[in-house]
Amino acid sequence: MEIVLAIIVGLLYASGIYLMLRRSLVKLVIGLVLLGNGVNLLIFLLGGLVRGKPPIIPATESILGEIYADPVPQALILTAIVISFGLQAFAIVLIKRTYIVVGTDDLDEIHSTEEEDDY
Amino acid sequence: MLLAVMSGFILASIVPFSGKLLRGRWSFMTTALPGALFVYFLTLIPSIANNQVRLFSYQWVPSMGINFDFLVDGLSLLFALMITGIGTLVFLFTSAYMKGDAYLGRFYGYLSLFMGAMLGMVLSDNIFTLFVFWELTSISSFFLIGFNNESKASRKSALVALAITGLGGFFLLAAFALLGNITGTYSIREMIGSADILKAHPSYLLVMVCLFIAAFSKSAQYPLHFWLPGAMKAPTPVSTYLHSATMVKAGIYLLARFTPVLGNVPAWNHTLTIVGGFTMLYAAFHSIFKKDLKEILAYSTISALGMLVFLLGLGTSEALLAMVVYIVVHALYKASLFLITGIIDHETGTRDINKLSGLRKVMMPVSIAGLLAMISNSGIPPTFGFVGKDLIYASTLESEILALSLTTIAVVTNMLLLYAGILTGVKPFTGVLPESFKEVHLPDWRMWLPPLVLGIAGLILGLFPVFIEGGIVMPALHSMYPMAPPFHLMLWHGFNLILGLSAVTILGGLLLYFLFKPGLRHQTWMAKLYGSSPEHIALLFSRKFRVFAAVWTRLFQNGYLRIYVLMIISFLTVLLAYKSFTQVAFYINPAKISPLTSTELVVMFILIATVLYAVYTPSRLAAIAAMGVIGYCICLIYVFYSAPDLAMTQFAIDTLTVILFVLVLYRLPKYINYSSWLIRVRDGLISLIFGTLISILALEVLYEPTNKETTRFFTDNAYTLAKGKNVVNVILVDFRGMDTIVEITVLTIAAMGVFALLKLQLNKYDQEL
Numbered sequence: 054m055e056i057v058l059a060i061i062v063g064l065l066y067a068s069g070i071y072l073m074l075r076r077s078l079v080k081l082v083i084g085l086v087l088l089g090n091g092v093n094l095l096i097f098l099l100g101g102l103v104r105g106k107p108p109i110i111p112a113t114e115s116i117l118g119e120i121y122a123d124p125v126p127q128a129l130i131l132t133a134i135v136i137s138f139g140l141q142a143f144a145i146v147l148i149k150r151t152y153i154v155v156g157t158d159d160l161d162e163i164h165s166t167e168e169e170d171d172y
Numbered sequence: 173m174l175l176a177v178m179s180g181f182i183l184a185s186i187v188p189f190s191g192k193l194l195r196g197r198w199s200f201m202t203t204a205l206p207g208a209l210f211v212y213f214l215t216l217i218p219s220i221a222n223n224q225v226r227l228f229s230y231q232w233v234p235s236m237g238i239n240f241d242f243l244v245d246g247l248s249l250l251f252a253l254m255i256t257g258i259g260t261l262v263f264l265f266t267s268a269y270m271k272g273d274a275y276l277g278r279f280y281g282y283l284s285l286f287m288g289a290m291l292g293m294v295l296s297d298n299i300f301t302l303f304v305f306w307e308l309t310s311i312s313s314f315f316l317i318g319f320n321n322e323s324k325a326s327r328k329s330a331l332v333a334l335a336i337t338g339l340g341g342f343f344l345l346a347a348f349a350l351l352g353n354i355t356g357t358y359s360i361r362e363m364i365g366s367a368d369i370l371k372a373h374p375s376y377l378l379v380m381v382c383l384f385i386a387a388f389s390k391s392a393q394y395p396l397h398f399w400l401p402g403a404m405k406a407p408t409p410v411s412t413y414l415h416s417a418t419m420v421k422a423g424i425y426l427l428a429r430f431t432p433v434l435g436n437v438p439a440w441n442h443t444l445t446i447v448g449g450f451t452m453l454y455a456a457f458h459s460i461f462k463k464d465l466k467e468i469l470a471y472s473t474i475s476a477l478g479m480l481v482f483l484l485g486l487g488t489s490e491a492l493l494a495m496v497v498y499i500v501v502h503a504l505y506k507a508s509l510f511l512i513t514g515i516i517d518h519e520t521g522t523r524d525i526n527k528l529s530g531l532r533k534v535m536m537p538v539s540i541a542g543l544l545a546m547i548s549n550s551g552i553p554p555t556f557g558f559v560g561k562d563l564i565y566a567s568t569l570e571s572e573i574l575a576l577s578l579t580t581i582a583v584v585t586n587m588l589l590l591y592a593g594i595l596t597g598v599k600p601f602t603g604v605l606p607e608s609f610k611e612v613h614l615p616d617w618r619m620w621l622p623p624l625v626l627g628i629a630g631l632i633l634g635l636f637p638v639f640i641e642g643g644i645v646m647p648a649l650h651s652m653y654p655m656a657p658p659f660h661l662m663l664w665h666g667f668n669l670i671l672g673l674s675a676v677t678i679l680g681g682l683l684l685y686f687l688f689k690p691g692l693r694h695q696t697w698m699a700k701l702y703g704s705s706p707e708h709i710a711l712l713f714s715r716k717f718r719v720f721a722a723v724w725t726r727l728f729q730n731g732y733l734r735i736y737v738l739m740i741i742s743f744l745t746v747l748l749a750y751k752s753f754t755q756v757a758f759y760i761n762p763a764k765i766s767p768l769t770s771t772e773l774v775v776m777f778i779l780i781a782t783v784l785y786a787v788y789t790p791s792r793l794a795a796i797a798a799m800g801v802i803g804y805c806i807c808l809i810y811v812f813y814s815a816p817d818l819a820m821t822q823f824a825i826d827t828l829t830v831i832l833f834v835l836v837l838y839r840l841p842k843y844i845n846y847s848s849w850l851i852r853v854r855d856g857l858i859s860l861i862f863g864t865l866i867s868i869l870a871l872e873v874l875y876e877p878t879n880k881e882t883t884r885f886f887t888d889n890a891y892t893l894a895k896g897k898n899v900v901n902v903i904l905v906d907f908r909g910m911d912t913i914v915e916i917t918v919l920t921i922a923a924m925g926v927f928a929l930l931k932l933q934l935n936k937y938d939q940e941l
Binding site for chain 1: 732733734737738741765766767768772776779780783784786787792795796799802803806809810812813814815816817818821822825828829832833836837846847855856858859860862863864865866867868870871873874878880882883886887888890891892897898899900903904908911912915918919922923925926929930932
């Protein structure tokens, strides 16, 4: 299982980076989303995989028993998911606005703040 | 004493804001400060008369051994008197010279800043305060050279000067750090006690070279001399004060101050003699080809500085005595010549020696000052210059090695300097007054008095050298050479070889003046020489360096986001690959691998398929949908492996993202490939290699033993301390509650951003785009 998950993480990284290297703004953002998912899964994988034992203290106990999923990576990932949503939402709207103003989503045409390329 | 040093800084911080008040008739009031300081330092003379020293100590950073220890001995008092004395005259001169300038306040501010820094430098006994003041003089010099900041030439000269003196500053810091380490003290006074340890230390040469570079850059010795002629772009009072009389002597001061610590070693003496000797000859030779009064003076100043270094290099008590006297001589006559040049420039509007003549008819007092300065410069009795030149010849003749050549160099340099002195001090006043200068008149007394005072001082000191012999000259000599036998400065030594040499010098200089007329031929000849001059090489280097920097920046900061990403990823890939192949023993522990159920297998298969689909699909909508599916699959993985909170969050967020995407990106342009297939293959390869590396690393890390201490803390205390059963939730809202608040804040800001971007109405300008 871990091996398959590690391959998936690698695949998410690879596709995320590949899409980020495209010239299209939309692809850039999709790449960002994939990369974010890859990072979350990586943290999750490294926290250790435990089946069917969520880190929830049973009603009758006051501390968690021996075998359970690690809650710390989960807390980290939860934060990461929410924050990346903030980022994605902003990026998506920014793309929209950029397109309205500039009329393209090609990064090469908008890589300078000047109207004309004056290198 | 602290007040005396700091008053310059205090004035500098007040004066620029006094605006109108200063521009009016009160401008000469600023003269009161250097004047008062001059008197204060005069009163200190008796306290050092018998080779005593006075120390004023104030704490600054005691924990690091950095204090304001102001040491008053012969050498520092000599410089302090020069700084304040000439400062007084320059401040007075400025009030008339710069009358009506809109930035007069600023100008006085820089001047006072410089005066304070220079005083601090010569009085500091602590090497680090000395360094700070040293750098402050460079900075104030930079501002003063670039004072006419609308002129490109001024700005350039200021930068060159700052670059060269700043370079020297680095070396000074290095030298001081080494000195501090070797001797274990930051006090120069205490270092003298460790002089023998220092001279035997393996780092001695390194310290010496660093110190030399610092001193040579500041005192314009070859090959670091070329900033000084450029510095003449500054208003004339600045040239007088900083670039002739005081600041450029900071390097000389440094060498003199460290003579008892590091000096009297063959390497020290020979280097100084060679560099100083070459500089004085080289600069004096250049000075006679110049047409601009200030340029002539600049080169003759470099030559004089070379002479001082040369004398320091000889290092005998006679030579050091000659140096002390020559410092005073030079300060007096050179400041005077500069001020006269300032007057001529101010009144006639030109500094070209070919155009100037006959001015004595319209400005008699100035021409008297010029004559006095010239005869002191030429060493004609009975001026102080004659005393100085006598001592120089005496010390070269007594040199143990090469006495004849050293004397010859000194004589030739003096002849050339005499020529330069006549050009600047006498030539403009003799001959016929041209028609165009008929309207020229004598300037305000505040302008012609200072050079006259300096000229008369040179005369009086020449007639009665006893005035400064016991009070200043001998204590100054004693600070450099504690074993020096007593001397008496005298104008008349009787008929001897030295007098003969003086006569030869004067005659030779006069002959040169009457016979030699630099013409066009010499000019082209000098222009050819320029190609090999250090100035040319340094400027060439700075130009090429800028080109290189531009190319370098354009290569890496090219404005293409994906190139940045590509470079970062490629670099990271290479680094990771290198490390993981050389240092990681790759193995998988089969015991730790959990089995795979068929449901999980299906989910993972779907996940892999959709990722590939998301990358390759030509449809934007399909890509977004695929992204959603990927999110849901990950959500299921969280479900399988005991993370219900994550699953719920992922589900909600993923849904929201897809909806937002579809809604907002509905009307975007066609989803096309902009790049060629070659670039796509390249990017694909790099991404794949990177992804593979991440997979391998993930597996490797997985089998490293982990520290579960933090986890243990949360699982033990989630209920007992925070009364929550869901540990993940308790961590988020309780133990790390502050982080969550910040997170919410971030989300709020993002939401506001989204709202603003959506609601923003384009104004007319944007719509036209």
